[in-house]
Amino acid sequence: MNLKDISRYFTENFDIRYIIRGIIDGSLSSLGVIIGASGGDISLIITAGIGGGVANGISNILGALTAERAIVESVRISQEKVLLKEDGYLKSSLAYREALNRTTISGIWDGLSTTFGSIIPITPFFIFPKEVALIFAVGITTAILFVLGVFIGKISKENLVYSGFKMAVAGLLVALISFVIEHML
16 A cells, blocks of 8 residues: 555545644643643643543534534435425435444544644653643644644645644644733633
8 A cells, every 4th residue: 555545545534624623623722721730730730631632522522423413414304305305214315324424433533633632732741840841842732733734735735834834823822822821810
């Protein structure tokens, strides 16, 4: 299997936007949580980051499943009306079942990616003292966001460096806002 086959496999079987969105969401929200908890000891920072990441991941799974399913149902109902069929007629159709499967898989990938993304800013706290770990957390998160921005730029045919830079700035902005909030309270 070559790189082109792998790329085609992922394109056909996964909606990469949910993975990208999940990693961005998880890493940024976790970064905010750990900066907000940075006044406490390392165990508080780690548990707050993990707890926030897991909660955010579960929230994304539930949110995607319920919101996406509502859209699938709405489309099904409107198609049944156009076809002058009774309510529920299309529930046994292959297209409907595939839409539900795609919704489920996308929601799960979104949540798992969010949880994975939330681990990124936490990892330095397992290795370094709090002050150093905080700097690494911001740096690693910013670097990951830059790479994701480059990837997004490649998909959308934008300038890769500019696209990466925009994502990195978003990460730094979240860090700055979180530091301001943490020091105000």
